[in-house]
Amino acid sequence: MAVPGLSSSSGSEGFVCIINNSNNSGNGNLSMRDLDMNQPASGGEEEDFLMGSVEEDEEEMRGAGGPRRPKKLRLSKEQSRLLEESFRLNHTLSPKQKEALAIKLKLRPRQVEVWFQNRRARTKLKHTEMECEYLKRCFGSLTEENRRLQREVEELRAMRMAPPTVLSPHTRQPLPASALTMCPRCERITAATSPRVTRPAASPFHPRRPSPAF
DNA sequence: CACGTCAAGACGGACA
């Protein structure tokens, strides 16, 4: 089932300009979106190129309003691509895989772990949303079907209200109401003996079928 | 690990 506007990727298509690490220093025309805080400023340690140094993080955490989170990491397109690729192969990572991927992406294992957690959760959410839409549509069509059947029931009830003419099998004359009985199974009015019932009209919904043998 | 939540950053539209 396809829901318009829903893609299987993590939504990075919203990015027009992509962080381009190799070109950042070239043109001096650096916008916010060109920044990649994942890369080492000067070949620093792994911890340092993620979101600034640990000291910077701690400083960042102590804003005027108390502890704050460190500056938000934005993954580069290549990092996202590799993560997506790994996710496609496997929705969970073993510790070894996590470690290897982290090294490959120059991220901390914890970041890889969190990315996979978020990706799983959001994949599930999308799936649930699609399922919800599907069930809503089912509900709609079933409601419509239910209405139609209710109308049919009403019509059939109305038909039964009109007193049926039951002929005596012997005299071929109409029987008095006192001589009639209701079949408990099919709820048809019949003569107490072998009946011949002429209905006002055949239901358009229930064409006559051979009467069940009972 | 799933889930709920927070919050930074991106983005688009309205408006002066």
Next chain:
DNA sequence: TGTCCGTCTTGACGTG
């Protein structure tokens, strides 16, 4: 054209 504002996306964290 710049700014403001609302909304969306997504990295990160706390909890069970």
